[in-house]
Amino acid sequence: MKFLSLAIKDLKELVRDRKGLFFILVFPIFFMLVFGFAFGGMGQNNTPYKLAIVNYDEAVTIPMTGESINFGNNLTQLLEEAKYENSDVNLFNVTKISESEADALLKTRDIDAALIIPDNFSQSVLALIDHTIVTTTNPLAASQSTSPNITSTLIIRGDTGFINFGVSQGILVGVLAQYQDEIVIQTQNAVRGTPGAQPNVFLNSKVEPIEGTQNFTNFDFIAPGMIVFAILLLATTVAANFTREVESGTLARLKLSKMKGFDLMFGGLIPWSLVVVVQVIILLVVAVAIGFHWQGGLNSILLAILVGVIGGIASIALGMIIAAFVTSVSQATNLGTLITVPASFLVGAFFPLPDVEILGVPFNAFLPWTHTLKALRALLTYGEGWNDISYSVAVSVVLTVILFAIGVILFSKNRLKAEN
Amino acid sequence: MADYIIETQNITREFDGFKAVDGLSLQIKKGEVFGFLGPNGAGKTTSINMMVGLLKPTSGRVIIDGQGMEKFDKAAIGVCPQEIVLWDNLTCAESLNLIGDMYEVPKDILKQRVDQLLEDLFLTDKANTLVKNLSGGMKRRLNLAMAVVHQPGIVVLDEPSEGLDPQSRQVLWKYILSLRDEGKTVILTTHLMDEADRLSDRVAIIDHGKLLKLDTPVNLKKEIGGGDIVEITLSDDSMNQKVIKKIEETGNVLSVLEVEGIINLRALNAVGKLPQIIGDIEETGARMADLSVRQNTLEDVFIDLTGTRLRE
Numbered sequence: 001m002k003f004l005s006l007a008i009k010d011l012k013e014l015v016r017d018r019k020g021l022f023f024i025l026v027f028p029i030f031f032m033l034v035f036g037f038a039f040g041g042m043g044q045n046n047t048p049y050k051l052a053i054v055n056y057d058e059a060v061t062i063p064m065t066g067e068s069i070n071f072g073n074n075l076t077q078l079l080e081e082a083k084y085e086n087s088d089v090n091l092f093n094v095t096k097i098s099e100s101e102a103d104a105l106l107k108t109r110d111i112d113a114a115l116i117i118p119d120n121f122s123q124s125v126l127a128l129i130d131h132t133i134v135t136t137t138n139p140l141a142a143s144q145s146t147s148p149n150i151t152s153t154l155i156i157r158g159d160t161g162f163i164n165f166g167v168s169q170g171i172l173v174g175v176l177a178q179y180q181d182e183i184v185i186q187t188q189n190a191v192r193g194t195p196g197a198q199p200n201v202f203l204n205s206k207v208e209p210i211e212g213t214q215n216f217t218n219f220d221f222i223a224p225g226m227i228v229f230a231i232l233l234l235a236t237t238v239a240a241n242f243t244r245e246v247e248s249g250t251l252a253r254l255k256l257s258k259m260k261g262f263d264l265m266f267g268g269l270i271p272w273s274l275v276v277v278v279q280v281i282i283l284l285v286v287a288v289a290i291g292f293h294w295q296g297g298l299n300s301i302l303l304a305i306l307v308g309v310i311g312g313i314a315s316i317a318l319g320m321i322i323a324a325f326v327t328s329v330s331q332a333t334n335l336g337t338l339i340t341v342p343a344s345f346l347v348g349a350f351f352p353l354p355d356v357e358i359l360g361v362p363f364n365a366f367l368p369w370t371h372t373l374k375a376l377r378a379l380l381t382y383g384e385g386w387n388d389i390s391y392s393v394a395v396s397v398v399l400t401v402i403l404f405a406i407g408v409i410l411f412s413k414n415r416l417k418a419e420n
Numbered sequence: 421m422a423d424y425i426i427e428t429q430n431i432t433r434e435f436d437g438f439k440a441v442d443g444l445s446l447q448i449k450k451g452e453v454f455g456f457l458g459p460n461g462a463g464k465t466t467s468i469n470m471m472v473g474l475l476k477p478t479s480g481r482v483i484i485d486g487q488g489m490e491k492f493d494k495a496a497i498g499v500c501p502q503e504i505v506l507w508d509n510l511t512c513a514e515s516l517n518l519i520g521d522m523y524e525v526p527k528d529i530l531k532q533r534v535d536q537l538l539e540d541l542f543l544t545d546k547a548n549t550l551v552k553n554l555s556g557g558m559k560r561r562l563n564l565a566m567a568v569v570h571q572p573g574i575v576v577l578d579e580p581s582e583g584l585d586p587q588s589r590q591v592l593w594k595y596i597l598s599l600r601d602e603g604k605t606v607i608l609t610t611h612l613m614d615e616a617d618r619l620s621d622r623v624a625i626i627d628h629g630k631l632l633k634l635d636t637p638v639n640l641k642k643e644i645g646g647g648d649i650v651e652i653t654l655s656d657d658s659m660n661q662k663v664i665k666k667i668e669e670t671g672n673v674l675s676v677l678e679v680e681g682i683i684n685l686r687a688l689n690a691v692g693k694l695p696q697i698i699g700d701i702e703e704t705g706a707r708m709a710d711l712s713v714r715q716n717t718l719e720d721v722f723i724d725l726t727g728t729r730l731r732e
Contacts, residue, residue, distance in 0.1 A: 005521040009510065016509040016550070249505035252474055253566065257522035258494050418476045418489075419469075 002259055006267025010241075014271055024237055024275060028230030029286050035222050035350075036290035049168040050111040051079065051092040052102040060122040071125040072117040075179060079115070082175060091171055106158055113168035116155040124152035125183060132187040162352050166221040169382050170295065223287040224376035225349035227304075228369050230279050231311045232344050236336025238272060238319025243332040246323070246415060261412040265404075269316060276312030280305050284380070295383025303386060304379050307393060311372030314400040315340075320407035324414040347373050368399035425450040425574060425605045426471055431480030433466050433629075440466040442629040443480070448607060450573075453600050455620030455637075456609040457718060463629035464609040465502060468578055471607070472499050484574070495523050498572035502579040502609075504559045505566075508552035512543050512562050515551060516569050523570035530569075537565040540598075542591060557588035564592065568599070575599055576607045581615055593619060613718040625722055632725045640721045647674050648690035649720055650697065651712045652683040659706035666700045673697075679723055686716065 014021055057072025082091040095111070102114035127150040156172050158165035245251040254264065284301065288294050296304075322339065326332045344350065346363075347370040357363065364370045375392040378384040424447040433441040441463045448454045456464045469475035471482055473489050484492040507515060513534055520530040538544045541561040546554060554562065560583065568575055577596065581589050596619055599606050610616050616623050617637045624634040633640060654660060660678045667676050667685060672693050676685035687693050690713050701708060722728075 002522055002524075005518055009507065009514070009518050012514065013507060013509040249501055249503055250507055252501070253499075253505050253519070254522060255474065256472060256494065256497070256499055257519065257570075258524055259522045418473050420476050 002263040003267040003270075006254075006259070006263055007270035010268055011271040011274070014275070020237075024234075025279065025282060028226065028233065028279060028283055031229060032223070032226045032283055032286050033290060035226055036219055036287065036292070048090045048093045049113065049164060049171065050095070051168060051172075052095050052097050052105060052111045052114040053079065054099045054102050054114060054116045055096065056119040057117045057121040058119050058123075060126045062126065069122065071122040075117065075121070078179065079175065091175070092168075102157070109159065109162060109164075112162070112164035113156055113158040113172065115172060116157060118152045118154065120150060121152045121154070124150040126150075128180070128183055129187050132184050133191055136188050136191045159352075163218055163221045166377065166381055167218075170220065170293070173295070173383060219287075219291055220293050220381050221377070222350065223283075223292040224380050225344075225373060226287070227280055227283045227308065227376055228311060228347060228373045229344045229349045230283055231276060231308060231315050231372065232318075232340045232347075232349070232369055233315075234272065234275065234279075234312060235315040235318035235322065235340050236333055238268070238316050239322035239326065239332040239336045240329050242268075242320060242323035242411070242415075243326055243329050246327075247329060251415065255416055261408060261416045264416070265320065265408050265411070269313060272316050273309045273312055276308050276315075277305050280308040292380075294380055296379050296385075299385070300379045300383065303389065304376055307372055307375045307379065307389065307396070310393065310396050310400055311369050314368040314372070314396070314403050317400065317404040317407035320411040321403075324407070324410035343367060343369065346370075349373060365395075366399065368396045368403060371396035371399070423450075424448055425485055426607070427483040428467070428471065429481045429483070431467070431470055431477040431482060433463075433470060433475065434478045439629050441470070441477075444626075444629070444631055445480075446624060446631065446634065448605060449622075450605055451600070451603050452621040453596065453606040453608060453619050455616040455623040456607065456626060457611070457613065457616040457620075457623050457722070458609075458626035459611055462611075462627045464626060465578055466629075467626070468499075468576055468607065468609055472497050472576055495570055496572055497574045497576060498567035498570060499576045500564045500567035500578060500580055502582060504556075504563050506551045506559060506562060509550060511548045511550055512538060512554070512565075513547040515562065516565055519566050520569045525570050533569055533571065537569060540595060541565050556583055557585050560584055560588060561591065564595065572604070574605045574607065578609045579611070580608070581610065581612060613722075617718050623718065625718075625725060627722075627726055633721070637718060640718060641716055643721070647686045647688045647716065649714050649716050650685045650687065650690050650694070651710075651714075652685070652697075652701070652708060653681070653710040654683070654701075655707045655709040657681045659704060662704045663701050663706050666704050667697060670696065670700055675724075677723075679728065684720075684723060686720070 014024075053076050055072040055076055057070055059068045059070035061068050076094065076096065079092050080090070080094045083089060084091060097105075099114075099116060102111065102116075105111040106114055154176060156169050158169060242251075245254075281301070284292075284294065284304065294300070318339065319336070322332055322336050326335055346353070347367050348364065349369075353364065362370075371392040375389040375396065378389045378392070382388075426446070426448040428444050428446045430443050430445050431441060432439060432443055444463075444467055456467065458464050466475065470477050471484075473482075473492070473494075482489050485496060487493075507518075510518065516534045516537060517530060520534065525533065535544075538547050541564065543558060543561060543565070546558060551559065551562065560580070564577070564580060567577070580592055580596070584592060593615070596606055596608065600621075606619075608616070608619060620637060622634065622636050623640060625632045625640070633643075635643070652663075654663065660681070660683055663683060664676050664678060667673060667683075673685045673687040676683065678684070685697070687697075694711075694713070698708070698711075
């Protein structure tokens with residue numbers, strides 16, 4: 001398998017070129033540190049975020065008391081009164097409006113996020129309370145419980161390219177998780193007769209500060225952008241590497257052999273993908289060390305690596321395209337920088353860009369790294385899972401495949417055929 | 421089976437209007453060492469690159485073992501480029517194994533070949549040394565090993581002695597002759613007359629992209645005639661033409677001409693004729709600064725064909 005021999009060759013060259021490897025891995029860390037220290041404090045000024053609540057919830061009657069409760073209103077009230085930790089400043093400025101009004105305000109960025117409470121929200125809260133009562137009073141019967149398992153989905157809607165949405169969403173996810181935990185704890189306390197608990201009240205509407213929210217900063221939004229920036233920079237390195245093979249004549253030596261274009265390209269993918277894996281891990285560790293509030297678990301790292309590798313392959317493809325046209329390593333480096341740095345801005349790696357659409361599609365949606373960034377933010381900043389990033393990943397894969405095909409065609413045509 | 425292993429049919433290569441190779445037609449026999457002799461910039465490397473498929477001819481056709489360039493078996497040719505083309509961060513053994521893999525040489529056979537090549541080219545103790553830590557001569561020898569690790573039938577060596585110390589050159593020449601003994605066709609480009617003379621079965625003399633002459637070294641030297649070469653340097657080279665005229669009038673020599681400020685004459689029994697020649701020079705009033713007598717070489721053939729020396 002020729003591609004494997006080439007992959008091993010590339011890997012050995014990469015590892016043995018200590019200086020080159022040092023720059024590949026350390027350069028992005030330098031940027032991460034600069035941005036970490038520059039933006040790590042931003043967003044900590046306890047500003048209330050503008051939240052629209054669209055409440056479709058229908059009230060339920062609690063069987064034991066006959067009381068009608070709308071948990072959607074209860075949640076809304078909680079969000080209205082929630083304050084930053086050790087502060088009198090509210091987390092949110094809440095407006096209660098219709099879904100269409102919320103969508104319009106989101107587009108103009110007059111609000112930071114919208115929370116849509118579904119019509120069965122109260123039913124699911126009630127089901128949660130029922131389930132908690134059963135499991136608390138008779139754990140053995142819990143497995144045979146016939147109480148319905150009603151789930152409701154709260155939608156947090158917003159512009160993922162908008163920093164304020166990122167921060168709002170991070171806070172909301174925390175508030176909602178704590179809201180559910182509180183329901184369970186309060187119910188358990190009520191059933192067990194914990195001193196001070198009122199047996200017939202299943203929800204305590206007391207507002208408590210939300211732990212952790214005071215720390216969410218703009219850097220949490222930028223850190224995944226720095227990972228994408230590093231991945232994009234790889235295109236320059238790959239272009240320089242391919243061009244070095246051209247310049248030194250080693251590519252001609254390979255051309256004379258039975259090697260096919262596929263072997264060269266596929267062989268190159270493996271070591272550079274490993275570089276991306278190492279980059280994502282190192283950058284994430286550095287980001288966390290300087291204040292990034294990583295929201296996901298171990299799974300999020302694995303998914304982030306997968307997403308990073310897809311973005312990395314897109315960068316390798318871009319590197320091949322650059323190498324197809326330049327004639328020297330210095331040209332490859334210059335052209336690579338000229339393309340990757342603006343591309344990093346275009347995909348929103350450093351700061352969100354205004355929503356400019358071309359034929360109804362955001363202008364940067366055609367770049368695979370836009371979707372890489374979206375997926376990485378969802379995973380690492382917002383703590384979302386595979387279901388939430390699958391669309392971004394799918395689009396990123398499609399765009400990467402297209403870019404890679406273009407790279408293979410151009411590089412093969414210009415560099416692997418006999419010179420015209 | 422074709423009589424000729426490589427045939428070029430009127431190939432021409434232009435670069436921005438400049439003809440690097442101009443209507444070159446050659447036939448290279450299987451199993452011979454074919455020398456391409458010409459000064460730097462004569463079009464030797466361009467011709468070679470077209471023959472091995474790295475460069476498309478602007479016009480004309482290359483046929484390898486009866487096949488056009490589109491169909492020939494890549495494993496049939498091994499190329500040792502003029503420049504040292506190696507991966508600095510691989511070891512000698514890794515480099516050879518990589519190229520062997522690229523030519524799909526089976527692993528067990530490849531290991532034997534790599535060991536043998538390293539031994540033949542005195543690189544065994546450097547097998548695990550990174551290329552960047554090798555001396556220039558060692559790199560040259562590895563450069564050659566990379567061209568033959570897949571045991572091609574045709575070995576193309578582009579200025580293989582460039583930059584080699586005398587010891588490495590001897591190793592290289594011995595190895596080239598062993599390739600011929602194995603029945604391989606060797607195409608050798610060089611601007612060194614003694615290299616072309618000693619190694620080649622036939623030599624093509626090329627300059628300005630054109631084939632000037634093609635024959636065996638012996639025939640080429642015979643063609644310009646027998647005799648020795650006398651080279652005379654005058655203390656005042658403005659007297660050269662006057663001296664040449666005088667020597668021609670005496671009619672004692674086969675040919676006499678000025679080459680780059682030196683009087684170059686060819687004569688049978690040159691040593692016996694030296695007193696007469698020196699007398700002619702003194703009669704013109706010129707003074708000799710230097711005089712040498714030697715047997716004729718391929719360079720003299722080149723001088724005879726072009727009126728100039730091989731350019732360095």
